[in-house]
Amino acid sequence: MSLTGKNARLNLTPAREQEMAAVVRDTQQSRANYDSLLQKKLQSELATNLERRQQGEQFRVIDPPNLPQRPFWPNRLKLSLIGIGVGLVLGVGLAVVKELMDPLVYEDSQVKRLCDAEVLASVPGLWTATELQRQRRVVAVETLAASLLLLVIPLVTAYTYYYG
Secondary structure, eight states: OOHHHHHHHHHHHHHHHHHHHHHHHHHHHHHHHHHHHHHHHHHHHHHHHHHHHHHTTOOOOSSOOOOOSSOSSOOHHHHHHHHHHHHHHHHHHHHHHHHHHOOOOOSHHHHHHHOSOOOOOOOOOOOOHHHHHHHHHHHHHHHHHHHHHHHHHHHHHHHHHHHO
């Protein structure tokens, strides 16, 4: 080979290096584009698979839930009436038990039931004016309390039934 041929090739070396660098750069850029497109393709396939799997899992509310106008349980009116009934039965039962357990005799008829003897004499109650007044006051207070209870209990029951 001649010296000029070597010099010509040596002079072409920077140009070849530039061409080589351009080819390498283009190859790297093409590789980056390819990797980007491959990544997008994989994400798209993943999304498609996920959509296919979720198609059977999607729920749609056809009829939205509605709340009842009043509670199903407890029935407050029924419970209140049961409470009033149980209270009355207990009150009357306790009064009867107290009367039956009371050992005192108040009337002639009670003496006749206890023994066959006739009542020879009875002593009338000797009440003073203050004792009579106190008894009247007690009867008035008891009547007022009973009347109030008989009025208040149904009102409270009705109120709790309607307004909760």
